[in-house]
Amino acid sequence: MRDTLSSTISSVTDLLLKRQAAPDVLTEQTGAAFAPVSPVEIEARAVSKTFGATPIFSDVSFRLARGEATALVGANGTGKSTLLRCLMGLIPTSTGSVHLLGQQTDEATGRQMRNMRAQVGLVSQKHNLVPRLSVLSNVLHGLLGKHPGIRHWSHSLAPQSSRETAIQALERVGLADFAHRRADRLSGGQSQRVAIARAIVGAPKILFADEPCASLDPSAGEDVMELFFRLVRDENVTVVFTSHNIEHALKYGDRVLGLAQGRIQLDATAASLSSADLRGLYD
Amino acid sequence: MTDNASPWNERARFELARFERPSAISFLGYALGLVVIFWCLAGVGFSVEKVASAPPRFADFAARAFPPNLDPQVLSRLGWKMVETLQIAFAGAVIGVILSVPVALLAAKGLIAGPWVNQIVRTGLSFIRAVPDIAWALVFVVAVGLGPFAGMLAIVIDTIGFCGRFFADDMEATDKGPAESLTATGARKLDVVACATIPGSLPAFISTSLFALEKAVRSSTILGLVGAGGIGIELKVGFDLFDYPTAMTVILMIAVVVIGIELVSGWARTKIIGEQR
Numbered sequence A: 001m002r003d004t005l006s007s008t009i010s011s012v013t014d015l016l017l018k019r020q021a022a023p024d025v026l027t028e029q030t031g032a033a034f035a036p037v038s039p040v041e042i043e044a045r046a047v048s049k050t051f052g053a054t055p056i057f058s059d060v061s062f063r064l065a066r067g068e069a070t071a072l073v074g075a076n077g078t079g080k081s082t083l084l085r086c087l088m089g090l091i092p093t094s095t096g097s098v099h100l101l102g103q104q105t106d107e108a109t110g111r112q113m114r115n116m117r118a119q120v121g122l123v124s125q126k127h128n129l130v131p132r133l134s135v136l137s138n139v140l141h142g143l144l145g146k147h148p149g150i151r152h153w154s155h156s157l158a159p160q161s162s163r164e165t166a167i168q169a170l171e172r173v174g175l176a177d178f179a180h181r182r183a184d185r186l187s188g189g190q191s192q193r194v195a196i197a198r199a200i201v202g203a204p205k206i207l208f209a210d211e212p213c214a215s216l217d218p219s220a221g222e223d224v225m226e227l228f229f230r231l232v233r234d235e236n237v238t239v240v241f242t243s244h245n246i247e248h249a250l251k252y253g254d255r256v257l258g259l260a261q262g263r264i265q266l267d268a269t270a271a272s273l274s275s276a277d278l279r280g281l282y283d
Numbered sequence B: 001m002t003d004n005a006s007p008w009n010e011r012a013r014f015e016l017a018r019f020e021r022p023s024a025i026s027f028l029g030y031a032l033g034l035v036v037i038f039w040c041l042a043g044v045g046f047s048v049e050k051v052a053s054a055p056p057r058f059a060d061f062a063a064r065a066f067p068p069n070l071d072p073q074v075l076s077r078l079g080w081k082m083v084e085t086l087q088i089a090f091a092g093a094v095i096g097v098i099l100s101v102p103v104a105l106l107a108a109k110g111l112i113a114g115p116w117v118n119q120i121v122r123t124g125l126s127f128i129r130a131v132p133d134i135a136w137a138l139v140f141v142v143a144v145g146l147g148p149f150a151g152m153l154a155i156v157i158d159t160i161g162f163c164g165r166f167f168a169d170d171m172e173a174t175d176k177g178p179a180e181s182l183t184a185t186g187a188r189k190l191d192v193v194a195c196a197t198i199p200g201s202l203p204a205f206i207s208t209s210l211f212a213l214e215k216a217v218r219s220s221t222i223l224g225l226v227g228a229g230g231i232g233i234e235l236k237v238g239f240d241l242f243d244y245p246t247a248m249t250v251i252l253m254i255a256v257v258v259i260g261i262e263l264v265s266g267w268a269r270t271k272i273i274g275e276q277r
């Protein structure tokens, strides 16, 4: 226990030193010094979260630019999912503030919050499809942020244009043939691909993914990650994903945030890291 | 510390686990419980003689009631009364179940209404359940007059008290994942409830509704005692006129129908829900 702790701390201090030597992540991303810095789409300012008396994390600050894919890594139970929920405004922060698409989430009205979220998609560890509904209905639900109301409750009621949008999203994940199948008649990998279709159907600016392949076997998980990032990479979508898998974090992330002992202990470009650097965070 | 590790103490620990000595509080509790039971028995005028004399009197009733009245004319009259009973039960249960959904949406925590509304609605539902179905029937007989319509309204209210509460519990217990995924993409609360919470709770709703139907059939058979329609009136008349064979026929018909409904509803429950899990 003590060994792993000290190795964590030493590898984290290594990384912090490295990070100070590296130039600011945002400007480094754009390459040329004169190029305008991409607009910041997600910003956390000194965010902390406690559940009752239990502190989960504190003093979390970062700014994520448009089009950037950020991997949030950390051991089980360090609060990655909780941090994502805070970023989406699904649960309130205890202190600090979150700015999503230029708006402070805890000051937004219900309507502003929904308009903001209509530009957001979420893929969770569990696919979270509604089991008794059709695949197509599940994908249509991804449009509810933009089109509230009964017509997007079910594929039988949906307007033709939305049905076409949803079928196109299913085509992009290779499941258009399954549109009328019941969602609980799919394999795990297929379900997760439908969940991706539901997340991208509204052409979101920001996608959150919480361990999108953790519930799948390795090869299905690999396919899902490949697909997910192939779909978002060309669209200038900002992605925040959590992962258990060090290789995934380095392969798919442009930037890596490491959460350990309730703090962001690591914030660096994926290119500047090796898997050995990250291993310490998982002990 | 060290003697704890000795085999004797190990042994003693296992022995202790078998018989736990009651604490002073629980001992008082048991004693109080016994006192209350005896007090209740005294209150109901429990008498050994009456228990002893009951079998002969019951045998006398049985002798006068058997054979049950199987006169075709009577059977047909009772059969139609039973049909009316089932009409009361089905109509009341279906309307009650439908009305229970919006009520349950207001009663369920963290769904569409705030904690104050949740508490008020849940208290209202407790009140509905606290009033017995036969008392609701009396109230509706006063409100809309004698007859099966009053009985149906009583069943509607009774079903709302039951399903409103259990639908709310069902929805609170449903997987929150789909709802969270939709909320994260900006869906309104009502849309989230309609698309994720209700479809997710559907098997539980069906199971609860079938229980409500069983309960409605059982209730509807006695509503006639207070003039709210159904076969209960025949039971009352049979006893009032000492026409025990007809009363016996009614009792047997009620038993057959209630058991039949329980069987059908149990079969439907496994058929509908078992297949969807």
Ligand SMILES: Nc1ncnc2c1ncn2[C@@H]1O[C@H](COP(=O)(O)OP(=O)(O)O)[C@@H](O)[C@H]1O
Pocket: A051, A056, A074, A075, A076, A077, A078, A079, A080, A081, A082, A083
């Ligand atoms: N709603 C909640 N109430 C209380 N504690 C919670 C809640 N959600 C998460 N936690 C606790 O917060 C910690 C972090 O959880 P989580 O964010 O799921 O971690 P991770 O996603 O990194 O595995 C865990 O110890 C978990 O038990």
Ligand SMILES: [Mg+2]
Pocket: A080, A081, A082, A210, A211
């Ligand atoms: Mg998690």
